[in-house]
Amino acid sequence: xxxxxxxxxxxxxxxxxxxxxxxxxxxxxxxxxxxxxxxxxxxxxxxxxxxxxxxxxxxxxxxxxxxxxxxxxxxxxxxxxxxxxxxxxxxxxxxxxxxxxxxxxxxxxxxxxxxxxxxxxxxxxxxxxxxxxxxxxxxxxxxxxxxxxxxxxxxxxxxxxxxxxxxxxxxxxxxxxxxxxxxxxxxxxxxxxxxxxxxxxxxxxxxxxxxxxxxxxxxxxxxxxxxxxxxxxxxxxxxxxxxxxxxxxxxxxxxxxxx
Amino acid sequence: xxxxxxxxxxxxxxxxxxxxxxxxxxxxxxxxxxxxxxxxxxxxxxxxxxxxxxxxxxxxxxxxxxxxxxxxxxxxxxxxxxxxxxxxxxxxxxxxxxxxxxxxxxxxxxxxxxxxxxxxxxxxxxxxxxxxxxxxxxxxxxxxxxxxxxxxxxxxxxxxxxxxxxxxxxxxxxxxxxxxxxxxxxxxxxxxxxxxxxxxxxxxxxxxxxxxxxxxxxxxxxxxxxxxxxxxxxxxxxxxxxxxxxxxxxxxxxxxxxxxxxxxxxxxxxxxxxxxxxxxxxxxxxxxxxxxxxxxxxxxxxxxxxxxxxxxxxxxxxxxxxxxxxxxxxxxx
Numbered sequence: 068x069x070x071x072x073x074x075x076x077x078x079x080x081x082x083x084x085x086x087x088x089x090x091x092x093x094x095x096x097x098x099x100x101x102x103x104x105x106x107x108x109x110x111x112x113x114x115x116x117x118x119x120x121x122x123x124x125x126x127x128x129x130x131x132x133x134x135x136x137x138x139x140x141x142x143x144x145x146x147x148x149x150x151x152x153x154x155x156x157x158x159x160x161x162x163x164x165x166x167x168x169x170x171x172x173x174x175x176x177x178x179x180x181x182x183x184x185x186x187x188x189x190x191x192x193x194x195x196x197x198x199x200x201x202x203x204x205x206x207x208x209x210x211x212x213x214x215x216x217x218x219x220x221x222x223x224x225x226x227x228x229x230x231x232x233x234x235x236x237x238x239x240x241x242x243x244x245x246x247x248x249x250x251x252x253x254x255x256x257x258x259x260x261x262x263x264x265x266x267x268x269x270x271x272x273x274x275x276x277x278x279x280x281x282x283x284x285x286x287x288x289x290x291x292x293x294x295x296x297x298x299x300x301x302x303x304x305x306x307x308x309x310x311x312x313x314x315x316x317x318x319x320x321x322x323x324x325x326x
Numbered sequence: 327x328x329x330x331x332x333x334x335x336x337x338x339x340x341x342x343x344x345x346x347x348x349x350x351x352x353x354x355x356x357x358x359x360x361x362x363x364x365x366x367x368x369x370x371x372x373x374x375x376x377x378x379x380x381x382x383x384x385x386x387x388x389x390x391x392x393x394x395x396x397x398x399x400x401x402x403x404x405x406x407x408x409x410x411x412x413x414x415x416x417x418x419x420x421x422x423x424x425x426x427x428x429x430x431x432x433x434x435x436x437x438x439x440x441x442x443x444x445x446x447x448x449x450x451x452x453x454x455x456x457x458x459x460x461x462x463x464x465x466x467x468x469x470x471x472x473x474x475x476x477x478x479x480x481x482x483x484x485x486x487x488x489x490x491x492x493x494x495x496x497x498x499x500x501x502x503x504x505x506x507x508x509x510x511x512x513x514x515x516x517x518x519x520x521x522x523x524x525x526x527x528x529x530x531x532x533x534x535x536x537x538x539x540x541x542x543x544x545x546x547x548x549x550x551x552x553x554x555x556x557x558x559x560x561x562x563x564x565x566x567x568x569x570x571x572x573x574x575x576x577x578x579x580x581x582x583x584x585x586x587x588x589x590x591x592x593x594x595x596x597x598x599x600x601x602x603x604x605x606x607x608x609x610x611x612x613x614x615x616x617x618x619x620x621x622x623x624x625x626x627x628x629x630x631x632x633x634x635x636x637x638x639x640x641x642x643x644x645x646x647x648x649x650x651x652x653x654x655x656x657x658x659x
Contacts, residue, residue: 069446076443084431153427157488160394161444162417 073163077171078178081145085179095138096186099130103191106258119260121289124198127191128284129257131212132277134187135180135219136252140244142176143227147237169318173224180220181213188212200291208287211299215283221310222276223248225317232320251277256285261296272296279306345405346372346496346527347393352402354388354551362388363399364551370529370544372407372495375522377538378531379634380548381646386531387424388551390498393529394421407495417445420489424500424531426481430474434465434484437473438491445492452491459487463517479510486517496527503537515541533646535635545634549642562637568593569609570632573616574625575600582620589615594639600625605636 085091107123119125149155149172158168191197201208227244234240254261254268255277261269272278283302286295295302347370354363363385370376378386391397392404395411404411407418428437435456442452460466463483468476473484482502489497499518503511519541522528532538538545539559546556555562575582583597591607606612609629616624635646 072446073444076440080429080432080436080440083436084429087431149429152429153423153425154429156396156423157427157441158444159396160416160421162414162446163444164413 070163070167073161073167074171074174077158077168078175081142081172081175082178084145085142085175091141095134095141095183096190098137099134099187100190102133103127103130103197107196121198123196124200125260125285125289126258127188127197127199128212128281128288129252129255130191131184131187131216131284132219132255132257132281133252135184135216135223136248136277138180138183139176139220139223139227140241140248142179142224143231143244144237144240145176146172146228146231147240166319169228169320173228173314173318176224176227177217177220180224181217184216184220185213188216199288201288202286202290202292211287212284215280215287215302215306218306218310219277219280221314222280222306225310225314228317229313229320251275254278255281256296257281276306276309279309344372345369346374346407347376347529348403348405349389350403350405352389352392352399352404354385354392354397354399362551363392365402366548366551366553367402368546368553368556370527372527373522373525374544375519375528375530375542377542377545378529378548379533379535379538379545379638379646381533383550384548385551386533386548387500390421390500390529390531393498394419417492418494419496419498420492420494421498422482422485422489422500422502424502424504426478427485428473428476428481430472433470433472434460434476435469437484438488441488441491447492455491456487459490463487479506479513482506482510482514483517486514490517490521494526496529497521499528499530499532501532501534502530503532503534511537535633535638535646539634547634547638547641549638554641555637559634562634563632566632566637566640568605568607568632568636568640569612570630570636571604571606571609571612572628572630573602573604574627575602576623576625579620579623582623585619586616594636596635603630605632605639 103123103126107126111122146155149158155168159165161168192199199208203211226247230243230247231240234243250271254271254275256272257277261272261278264272279297279302282295282297283299283306286293286299286302297305347368349369350367351365352363352367353361353365355361366385366389378389380386388397392399393406393411394416395413406415409415432440438456438459439449439452442449442456447455457466460469463486465480465483465487468480473481476484486502497518502518503514506514518528530538530542543558544556545559545562546553547562548554577600579600579602580597583595583602586592586602586604587595589612591612593605593607594603596603604612613627616627638646
């Protein structure tokens with residue numbers, strides 16, 4: 068019970084800090100929407116892709132995934148801010164194990180990332196140029212999308228904590244996160260369909276955890292009578308397994324307030 | 327004077343612990359090379375103000391980090407409040423860190439509330455106690471301000487208020503008055519002494535000799551991870567045979583100080599600006615020679631009471647505070 072109270076306190080603290088940081092709040096939501104407008108319109112009108120029907124709608128799940136990627140990176144970086152301000156030492160000197168402290172921090176990252184992803188989803192659904200197909204019906208499709216967003220955030224926040232434990236500086240952390248996450252994003256089906264790629268790129272897509280989340284959202288929001296690239300059961304199984312495993316490993320790492 | 331670490335023993339089963347902290351033969355190394363604690367043993371009685379005095383790198387902070395569970399000793403035993411170290415025991419203790427440890431994005435009151443929640447206090451109790459502490463530490467009018475806006479002294483006071491919130495039985499203090507002005511330092515100690523009067527054990531890690539002498543009932547002198555002496559400050563100084571002489575120079579006296587170090591009977595020499603602190607076997611022959619050699623450059627001379635730093639120098643052959651500019655101003659004799 069006392070541990071739960073500590074986790075809730077840590078989550079509330081991070082949420083409050085996030086809401087106080089207006090620039091982070093606005094930019095993380097506006098950036099994907101801006102990209103959606105510019106990239107979506109630019110590619111649709113300028114390149115006129117023949118084999119992607121309604122590119123802006125196709126792009127939306129990818130932008131939601133991108134929002135979660137950025138959000139998890141920023142939220143995981145707050146570990147360094149807490150370390151440098153010394154507050155992490157104070158938390159670790161409380162009567163709780165380091166896992167409780169990390170769990171609180173990572174859960175707050177999940178909540179912030181999921182909320183941002185859902186805001187982008189909500190705003191996108193209100194834009195006339197974006198036509199979601201809601202292939203399973205509005206409510207089930209929405210639930211599938213929410214599940215994908217939450218699981219992606221569990222995976223990415225866990226990964227962020229895992230990397231933060233091995234990288235000493237925040238600058239290095241951002242570099243490595245970009246190095247890891249941008250390929251994740253490019254080969255996830257966020258910007259172009261995986262089934263149109265050469266075989267070796269398809270392999271990268273298959274081993275990419277983000278692909279399963281993007282595919283799940285494509286199935287719920289974009290596809291119309293399609294089974295998707297992987298299919299909903301496989302998306303569900305792989306995403307859940309990876310999210311739980313990486314989150315567990317990420318929050319179970321040893322914590323040194325000195326690095 | 328006890329020139330070795332006090333003998334330790336495990337507390338008797340079912341007995342009320344009279345030792346707040348009992349550390350026996352603990353070792354800790356950073357990697358393969360630097361030994362931070364080398365079979366260190368000490369006991370801190372419940373309700374005491376106990377000082378760990380030693381230069382940077384002598385193992386003080388490492389010992390504190392072991393006591394709060396941040397590090398684990400490679401060997402030896404650590405008992406806290408009569409029990410083996412465990413996370414739940416941290417609920418009965420608190421620490422004031424050497425470096426600032428406040429969240430700049432939280433207000434003063436939020437900082438206190440967070441501590442209360444982390445330690446399982448009921449919100450109403452935490453709020454009431456927070457109001458009392460902020461009033462007592464003269465922080466009440468800043469309660470709604472972000473901690474980033476506080477001065478260094480106020481931040482320290484807030485860190486102390488946070489530590490006192492949970493009524494800890496033991497408070498670990500890692501150089502708590504570092505970089506504070508004299509008024510803030512004095513004020514902070516008044517609050518710490520009040521907590522001690524209420525029964526709280528204070529374990530102070532410091533390299534401030536005067537602070538240790540003034541406030542600690544018992545002091546352990548640390549050198550390279552070992553306790554070289556332990557006792558009441560007065561007892562530790564009683565067996566010191568050397569006199570301490572303070573010399574004020576008219577001009578820079580670096581050449582004189584370097585020469586002085588080779589004189590017979592001269593021990594610890596420390597130069598700060600135009601003031602030199604020297605420990606000698608006997609003041610009279612030293613002063614005679616001083617005035618013969620450099621009388622025209624001496625502004626004033628004062629024979630002082632020896633400090634724990636002189637004791638430390640006699641035992642270890644080095645000073646507690648590092649020389650400020652690299653001139654070899656401290657020599658073992």
